[in-house]
Amino acid sequence: MEENQKSRFVVTEENWSLHRKGHQDQQRHLDKINEVLKSNLPDLISEENIILSNGKDMVKIPIRSLDEFKIRYNHEKSKHVGQGEGDSAVGDVVAQGEKKAQPGKGKEAGDQPGQDIYETEVSIEELEEMFFKELELPDLEQKEQSVTTIENIDFTDIRKKGLIGNIDKKRTLLSAIKRNAMNGKAEVAPILEDDLRFKTWNPVEKPQSKAVVIAMMDTSGSMGKFEKYMARSFFFWMTKFLRTKYETVEIEFIAHHTEAKVVSEENFFNKGESGGTRCSSAYSKALEVIKEFYPPTSYNIYPVHFSDGENMTSDNKKCLEHVDELLAISNMFGYAEVNEHRRMSTLMSAYKSIEHPKFNYYILQKNRDVYFALKKFFEKRTEGLR
């Protein structure tokens, strides 16, 4: 002990750069989060805080299965020990607890089982990416390439001649050093004219693609809050999806009962009217709008109709005619019926017989069906034909 005091400790510094365990397991955890998100996609798609997020980029999503569950004490119900600054008294507030949702107050309260949930922040973009991977535009017929092109400037090339304003300093210096090095000394000076390098651009031409969604909805008395919410989440994702495929996507809202009119988004989702239903009115309005503002030669047209299926029987024939007309000029026509009990509706019985590659229908029963409806309408097909 006394003779080799020095060898009693060792200081070392190894190269730790290959030690990646923490990062690997972190990645595994992130992968697990993504797995959970993916498997819950149908439920997440209709999450209220996403649909109503209004441009927020991140949403909080509770992921319960990724907590590390242990048998533990109830933190809220147990006592704890803390330390004051010398003047604490009984009744002093130490910390704010989380506000509990009032039990039994509305539907929402049931979804919040206290603070015990592992929440992860997910960007809507990430969700989109995950979701849209499963969707595709129906590749029906090639739209006529629209004439409008936009010009973009891309600096892609380096040349020896050019405008002095576009000089590439780094490359110029490098070539000067290289040339001087060949003559013996690797230094910047002198810079000869031959060393000059210029950035040069190429004009890029891209065809501009435009799409329009004709959102039609039955606003008669029979369409309640739930039905409208379904329509809302559907159109939310549909426009988002189309935006990834087209440069500009417009959306027109047509509300109808026995008559149809073009309304604002606000009115579309919030206003309810009473009265009977004549769906053909919406379709003729749609045809009118298309004729006036969205020539099919330059627009990709996506009419989608949300209804509960209750239509006047006498109107069905007219509807079929209009649907045919719309199909002729659209990329896809979608009919979504919100029908919780899957009863046979008058409109559905008429549409059952339509066999057209561009015609799609889906009956939505629950929140999560929005996901499946979208998947049906924008199905990924290996071949163009079904």
Add this chain to the structure above:
Amino acid sequence: MRYEICPADILYTFGAYGMPTRFTHWSFGKQFHKMKLQYDIGLSKIYELVINSNPCYAFLLNTNSLIQNKLIIAHVLAHCDFFKNNIYFSKTRKDMVESMAATAERIVDYEVRYGKKCVETFLDAVLAIQEHVDPSMMRDIIPSPSIVRPPRRSAYEDLWDLDQRTIPGQQAIEMHQKNPKEPEKDILLFILENSRNLTEWQADILTMLREEMLYFWPQLETKIMNEGWASYWHQTILRQMDLTPSETIEFAKLNASVLQPSKTSINPYYLGVKMYEDIEKRYDILAKEASGRGEEAMTGREKIFEAREIENDTSFIRNYLTDDLIKQEDLYVFQKQEDQYKVSDKQTDAVRNQLIGQRVNGGFPYIVVDDGDYMRNGELYLIHRYEDTELDLLYLEHVLPHIHQLWGRIVHIETVLENKPLVFSYDGHKVFRRSK
């Protein structure tokens, strides 16, 4: 003593895993991510990590300044001393660095053989109840009451006995002996020995993880003592060193950040230091008085060395956290009242008991196996030894499926909710609740 200098992400990896060589699991990755994030945004910083082994390992952050390293080395030497001399560590394996590396390798091997997913699911289940081992020092000393047979009187005795065994009532009593005979605290061990659902590799993993928990256990039980001891010594040593004014300021800054008390929890570093200082002061006075009477008594320094040898957190608090110290440090009990956490009690007894209660069983609920053949159907019946603190029911309901996975049959756990006994059961599909 071996010091290794390493970059932040490595130190944080070790912090998250508890040991550089520990096996890989996503939960460690989650922990690492959380700690590293806090470091990156400047919220918290780990300066060192010490490992209870022989030689003792200490990992130092490569960005530490010289004076920071002086403090840290004083700190880790005291940790090392604690590992070597505290009685609760006397049984911990000192080759755990190598042993955990071997464990990690075997788990990787199982992953290759049986699939990553399969092994991960099993690890998830074991980790959910990993703390429920029996670290009692007496476990191997008190022999378990084994079946004592009287010595044979003749070679044919067992034949004579056949006649007697036909008495049906008596036989029934003997046959259905309860397993375990006494409630068993070591749930992992009980499952290991009695589960009919474990394959060989699963039993192997269970054994290894139990071993790891037994190694970590004394650290869970001596948090206040161990951190207090290390902080006491880094303060004492650094104060005796010849520091320049700027070094003094840097030392004071770091020391203050480590010893920062908190309103909503107990900082083990701070409370520990205060308790050792208080013991030293009180026993120095006593020793002085004794020497005045011509008697010999322990000095304060000797007394704290004694405490670090024979106490753990619960006994340390019970024996040495005096009323005066509780008042001086303004400790209180707080709890949730409506939406706010409020100070609810300042009585010294209440504070002390609460603090002890929090440290009992390393801070984990005390669960025992009551019956491994419940309903004569091979079901597992666990009992939570309720002591006024209720369990987190949501978590409990999620742990049950994990235990079920290990046990392979219906699992029950009895606890108390609002002063009424309550039993949770899981049958492989659903969790049921019933009052007892």
